[in-house]
Amino acid sequence: MVVAVGAAIGQIKLGPLRFGAAGALFVGLFLSGMYPELGKGMGLLQSIGLALFVYTVGVSAGATFITQLRKQTNLIVAGAVVSIIGAIVTVIGAYVLDIPKNLATGLYTGSLTAAPALDAAINISKSSQAGAGYAVGYPFGVVVGIIAASIVVARPWAGENDTPSLAGTGLVALTALVENPVNMRDIELWKNQSVRISYLRRNDWTRVALPGEDLLEGDMVTVVGDEESVNTVISQLGTLSSVHLADDRRYVDFERITVSNPDVAGKTIAELNLPSKYGAMISRVRRGDLDLLAKDELALQPGDRIGIVVPSKELDVVTEYFGDSSRKVSEVDALALGLGLVLGMLLGLVTLPVPGGVSFSLGAAAGPLVMGMILGALRRTGPLVWSLPEAANLTIRQLGLLFFLSALGLGAGSDFKEIVLSSLGWKAALLATVTVLVCTVALAIAGKFMKLSAPRVAGGVAGFMGQPAILQEAIARVADERIESAYAALFTTSIVVKILLVPLIFFLL
CATH class of the missing domain: 3.30.70.1450 (Regulator of K+ conductance, C-terminal domain)
Structure with a gap:
């Protein structure tokens, strides 16, 4: 029901804005806020949905990512710098607004929609407030991110330093x-x-x-x-x-x-x-x-x-x-798809220690994405064809996105309600909005300054946010493979930087 109603609501236009699959998130938040028991057991569905989405994005982007990596190095560096700027805004805002550090750390991960960084925040804070902060910040991150991507992708930026789109101009x-x-x-x-x-x-x-x-x-x-x-x-x-x-x-x-x-x-x-x-x-x-x-x-x-x-x-x-x-x-090679997803999930389970006494893993978000990019670049291995038919890729991607956002909303509604109705509600909302607004604007300005094309910058914004709904909004407006390529490039690197910044934010507060 959440998927169906959310997909319908997502098609409603509010001026130039349409939430698309993110409608499922808001339906899930509303229902679980009223009936918290609905969120039980949603973790597995959330992980599966996210893995399906990012894997298909990786397979699609992998073929062009390697050849365009040199053109995207500056954008990747800009994403890392903007992550640091977001951390600085969070720390200063938490001091000014007197927001507890556990909540502020969660707000940073939520406003920048970084689920793997939330895991690091929970581990280091040992508090449920980090999860509540994520739940509060996440919707603001999605809304501001969608608006930013929809505005940027339509800009008439020539992209003098960018590679031309394979789609050309006809x-x-x-x-x-x-x-x-x-x-x-x-x-x-x-x-x-x-x-x-x-x-x-x-x-x-x-x-x-x-x-x-x-x-x-x-x-x-x-x-x-x-x-x-x-x-x-x-x-x-x-x-x-x-x-x-x-x-x-x-x-x-x-x-x-x-x-x-x-x-x-x-x-x-x-x-x-x-x-x-x-x-x-x-x-x-x-x-x-x-x-x-x-x-x-061209493969x-x-x-x-x-x-x-x-x-x-x-x-x-x-x-x-x-x-x-x-x-x-129209038939999908179930063996290749299943094997690729399993390899991606296994890669996501690999844990590495990072400063601050916490560990880092790619998780269900970045693991399948990285594996999808690798297999997409390989295209095939013996009889296994890793690439997917375009129609099948888009269908699996959309279903995965709807499952992920529905499960996330159903699991976060009670925490979201608790914070919003408390005295910290408006402060948390303000800090989350300012953080994501500063980061998306800074990244868009950096892309314009580097003379990159508008589609690549929009994809970079979606990848920096690590948010499938933002990516889907950009793709729905412009057919350009550079959007997915930039998304894949910034997604993983931005997640790594955000995870490394979580202990720093916590200790500075």
């Missing part, structure tokens, strides 16, 4: 008449894979263009890429043709084929070696709502819809090679 395919003979390797935008050249017509015979071949005067070629790059290449080759080669199906076909063959999923386009095997080439890949240019290093995932140019006589063979089965693509 792909076009135009045909050029070659007036300046050239080898493909001498076309810079083709060489750096900003465009693909798919069709070639020579002497009234249309075929698939082979990588690196000479283009002769009078040839016609089809160039695929973003509009600016395509127009640049056409001007280098000659002029725009009024004839579009994709319309000529006498010798070559262009088809959209679904990747459902597990032997293909996880391989990069270069590894498939289609020009040599079938005289074919992939020009674009449709992944969810994204239309991606088919660069050599195919189950459920991808490839746009492939192929000789007509090879079409049936190529279709069979990729599978093209919508039914099969």
